Amino acid sequence: MGKKGFRGKGRRGGGGGRGGGGERTQSWRDYPALKKENQKLQEFYDSLLQLPEEEKTQFWDALKRELPNSFRFCGSKGHALAVERLLRSRYIPEIVKIEHQDGRPVDPPQPVSWYPDELAWWMTTPKNVVRKFPPFAAFQKFLVSETSVGNISRQEVVSMIPPLLMDLRPGMTVLDMCAAPGSKSAQLLEMLHVGEESRVRKVLREFAKEDGLDLGDETKDEAEADLEADPSDAGRATGLLIANDADYKRGHLLVHQLKRLSSPNLLVMNHDATQFPSIKLPSTEPNKPAYLKFDRILADVPCSGDGTARKNANLWKDWQPGSALGLHVTQIRILVRALQLLKVGGRVVYSTCSMNPVENESIIAAAIERCGGLDNVEIVDSSDQLPGLVRRPGLKEWKIMDKGGRIWSSWEEVEKFAKESNEGVTPGRLQPSMFPNPAGTNLPLERCMRVYPHLQDTGGFFITVLEKKSEFKAKPENEAKETSQPNEASENLDTPADEAKPEESSAVEEKKEDETMDDASPAASKRPLETDEGTEVPAKKAKTGEESSATATPVSAPTTQREDRPGKPKRNGPIEEPFKYLDPDHPTIQNIKEFYGLSSRFPTNRYMVRNEMGEPAKAIYYTTALMRDILTENEGRGLKFIHGGVRMFMKQDAPSAEVCRWRIQAEGMPILQGYVGETRIVRLRKKETLHKLLIEMFPKITDGGWENFEEIGERVRDIGMGCCVLRVEPEGDDQEWQERMALPLWKSIHSLNLMLPKEDRSAMLLRVFNDTSPLINISLQRKEKKAAEEQPQEEEQQEIDLEDIPTPEGSD
Numbered sequence: 001m002g003k004k005g006f007r008g009k010g011r012r013g014g015g016g017g018r019g020g021g022g023e024r025t026q027s028w029r030d031y032p033a034l035k036k037e038n039q040k041l042q043e044f045y046d047s048l049l050q051l052p053e054e055e056k057t058q059f060w061d062a063l064k065r066e067l068p069n070s071f072r073f074c075g076s077k078g079h080a081l082a083v084e085r086l087l088r089s090r091y092i093p094e095i096v097k098i099e100h101q102d103g104r105p106v107d108p109p110q111p112v113s114w115y116p117d118e119l120a121w122w123m124t125t126p127k128n129v130v131r132k133f134p135p136f137a138a139f140q141k142f143l144v145s146e147t148s149v150g151n152i153s154r155q156e157v158v159s160m161i162p163p164l165l166m167d168l169r170p171g172m173t174v175l176d177m178c179a180a181p182g183s184k185s186a187q188l189l190e191m192l193h194v195g196e197e198s199r200v201r202k203v204l205r206e207f208a209k210e211d212g213l214d215l216g217d218e219t220k221d222e223a224e225a226d227l228e229a230d231p232s233d234a235g236r237a238t239g240l241l242i243a244n245d246a247d248y249k250r251g252h253l254l255v256h257q258l259k260r261l262s263s264p265n266l267l268v269m270n271h272d273a274t275q276f277p278s279i280k281l282p283s284t285e286p287n288k289p290a291y292l293k294f295d296r297i298l299a300d301v302p303c304s305g306d307g308t309a310r311k312n313a314n315l316w317k318d319w320q321p322g323s324a325l326g327l328h329v330t331q332i333r334i335l336v337r338a339l340q341l342l343k344v345g346g347r348v349v350y351s352t353c354s355m356n357p358v359e360n361e362s363i364i365a366a367a368i369e370r371c372g373g374l375d376n377v378e379i380v381d382s383s384d385q386l387p388g389l390v391r392r393p394g395l396k397e398w399k400i401m402d403k404g405g406r407i408w409s410s411w412e413e414v415e416k417f418a419k420e421s422n423e424g425v426t427p428g429r430l431q432p433s434m435f436p437n438p439a440g441t442n443l444p445l446e447r448c449m450r451v452y453p454h455l456q457d458t459g460g461f462f463i464t465v466l467e468k469k470s471e472f473k474a475k476p477e478n479e480a481k482e483t484s485q486p487n488e489a490s491e492n493l494d495t496p497a498d499e500a501k502p503e504e505s506s507a508v509e510e511k512k513e514d515e516t517m518d519d520a521s522p523a524a525s526k527r528p529l530e531t532d533e534g535t536e537v538p539a540k541k542a543k544t545g546e547e548s549s550a551t552a553t554p555v556s557a558p559t560t561q562r563e564d565r566p567g568k569p570k571r572n573g574p575i576e577e578p579f580k581y582l583d584p585d586h587p588t589i590q591n592i593k594e595f596y597g598l599s600s601r602f603p604t605n606r607y608m609v610r611n612e613m614g615e616p617a618k619a620i621y622y623t624t625a626l627m628r629d630i631l632t633e634n635e636g637r638g639l640k641f642i643h644g645g646v647r648m649f650m651k652q653d654a655p656s657a658e659v660c661r662w663r664i665q666a667e668g669m670p671i672l673q674g675y676v677g678e679t680r681i682v683r684l685r686k687k688e689t690l691h692k693l694l695i696e697m698f699p700k701i702t703d704g705g706w707e708n709f710e711e712i713g714e715r716v717r718d719i720g721m722g723c724c725v726l727r728v729e730p731e732g733d734d735q736e737w738q739e740r741m742a743l744p745l746w747k748s749i750h751s752l753n754l755m756l757p758k759e760d761r762s763a764m765l766l767r768v769f770n771d772t773s774p775l776i777n778i779s780l781q782r783k784e785k786k787a788a789e790e791q792p793q794e795e796e797q798q799e800i801d802l803e804d805i806p807t808p809e810g811s812d
């Protein structure tokens with residue numbers, strides 16, 4: 001659709017807001033188009049893809065058009081579906097009223113046909129039009145608000161494909177090797193948690209029955225819950241996702257993105273994936289160390305990213321054949337390492353947002369060759385997966401464009417040229433593994449999957465699913481090369497590692513992160529990952545290539561813990577705080593248990609803090625049992641863990657000694673709430689009661705203020721001070737008032753406060769009440785009123801000080 005004009009009514013095109021909104025007609029104007037031409041790029045793909053003339057035009061037209069706007073509903077399925085319902089019922093009816101300037105109606109968002117459960121959507125109106133054009137304002141607000149709280153992921157549709165081909169199931173151990181900014185990791189994490197909510201509710205119902213409590217009829221969801229899907233931890237998800245990125249800053253972007261999913265099953269690491277270290281597990285046999293192997297690995301590697309030209313317009317001027325050539329060796333190493341780390345029977349999904357075979361089919365062929373061939377690694381036929389997704393088979397024959405733009409069909413041709421015309425020197429950056437290997441023609445490379453922009457109006461993408469058939473000892477790089485194409489004269493054989501230096505190879509600009517943190521960008525690494533300050537390298541490179549796939553990669557020097565490397569400058573960023581688990585008998589844990597009446601069924605040996613002393617100071621985290629084993633077993637081994645665990649309790653100033661100083665944090669609430677005793681529970685049923693608690697911060701309950709709280713009034717008047725669980729159990733038929741939740745509520749001497757970050761309050765106000773009014777800080781209003789008076793009363797002053805403290809933003 002591109003840059004066409006639009007017209008529509010006012011700023012409230014999609015509804016929303018209790019405030020005003022004009023009825024002006026608005027139009028969105030064109031802006032000067034960037035020149036989208038690159039002669040070498042066109043020459044290369046015309047020669048490589050050999051598309052029929054008509055299709056060739058469609059291919060280039062699509063690559064030059066602006067990308068459709070796409071997004072995915074995320075989080076637990078029930079919640080994601082609730083947010084998706086709002087799109088249908090509240091926003092689409094308004095979007096269809098918007099018109100192009102020529103009177104054509106705007107296409108409303110549509111579900112992506114091949115994405116399960118209609119959770120992925122797209123619309124032809126580009127992102128920047130939705131962002132800037134007033135009639136889309138309410139819809140844009142919805143997108144931004146739900147993105148900020150983690151219910152929507154603004155993700156390019158092709159980037160959603162790789163996780164869907166992983167056949168990932170709850171309970172699995174999963175590694176995402178190049179994970180930042182994290183949209184695919186988010187998908188993987190959701191898959192690990194599939195069915196958890198209903199499993200947990202079913203188990204809690206069984207516990208209640210054992211305790212002689214009647215919870216009424218089983219819900220449909222509970223009746224359908226499959227406890228066997230992940231049976232060992234009272235319905236909770238036991239799997240693990242390690243999201244890794246070599247870039248420290250992008251690693252933290254990853255943490256920011258994924259923290260919103262509040263998963264105790266997520267560990268974020270910061271390693272070069274070509275040398276991803278072996279992770280120790282508690283051993284079950286004496287003198288026989290055990291190491292973690294993965295069921296599933298995603299290798300969404302750094303690439304030249306020519307498939308993203310629709311949204312990275314700079315690619316048109318920046319594209320150089322050398323960008324792809326320079327990443328080839330790193331990509332092979334990452335894939336070989338992935339195959340080594342995999343369990344037999346496990347799957348690696350390899351993907352790039354490039355259409356260049358030197359980053360795709362040649363990597364698959366070279367990695368299989370280095371791992372010992374098809375007996376050890378199979379290319380999985382995924383043609384029956386994702387029906388509706390139009391794709392093309394992988395190439396069996398291809399050509400390579402050298403740094404200077406000359407196109408070569410085979411390594412023999414290169415060798416001949418080097419010998420006869422170029423004084424034995426190979427043209428820039430070429431090497432044998434880049435070319436179709438005559439010895440490897442039996443590889444079913446047609447099982448690889450190519451997605452081109454014109455097939456269904458997307459970016460370009462490449463995906464291949466590999467399965468490990470048996471353990472192997474990977475061939476060293478040189479040996480693999482010599483076996484395939486020996487050539488003593490080639491300069492490349494002498495300097496293969498140099499070719500992979502990412503800082504040389506990334507001609508592509510790293511993607512500018514906008515508020516959506518959309519991915520599918522190339523993001524090739526921009527600095528040396530394998531050299532400098534040897535102590536930082538977690539696993540020796542030579543060993544990585546040569547070891548058996550079953551063997552551990554040793555860690556060369558401990559670097560994780562603060563005390564290990566005092567004052568040492570760090571390649572990747574500051575050293576992270578250590579992870580220390582608390583003794584279940586620790587007085588703080590005992591105090592928490594007592595105050596909240598926590599059931600003894602809830603595990604107490606998974607609480608962790610992040611400081612050298614191992615004492616609860618600011619936050620207490622909760623992790624799965626597997627993560628605890630990993631973090632404790634690998635302490636001091638030099639592994640760079642940058643995030644793990646969900647904040648379960650936060651330190652809080654309390655109004656008296658009897659009140660527990662550890663409030664339950666919102667992100668830990670879904671895990672813990674079913675185990676909290678009745679003494680700390682408040683049950684809310686009416687929509688308007690929640691509205692009051694969301695919009696008002698610190699509403700007063702003394703002096704009869706509790707009477708304004710409807711069905712919870714008496715309960716909040718009588719319950720002891722401190723943190724309690726507000727169980728939201730909606731009643732009535734309102735479709736937008738159906739979702740059950742548990743939220744932390746703090747009771748002070750005079751007031752109440754929902755312990756939610758402001759952006760969560762605002763997002764919930766918009767979602768449940770279609771209300772965009774600003775929050776009202778009652779405490780602040782009172783404070784201002786008092787400041788206007790001459791002498792504030794001492795007791796009142798004290799109340800304000802106490803109430804000013806318990807806001808989650810302030811204390812996190």
Ligand SMILES: C[S@@+](CC[C@H](N)C(=O)[O-])C[C@H]1O[C@@H](n2cnc3c(N)ncnc32)[C@H](O)[C@@H]1O
Nearest residue numbers: 178179181182183184246273300302519523525
């Ligand atoms: C294409 S992006 C990954 C996108 C990501 N999978 C997603 O869906 O959001 C490639 C990532 O690889 C990282 N990277 C580059 N070289 C790496 C290496 N040797 N090891 C691990 N990560 C690397 C980059 O920092 C970048 O974040």
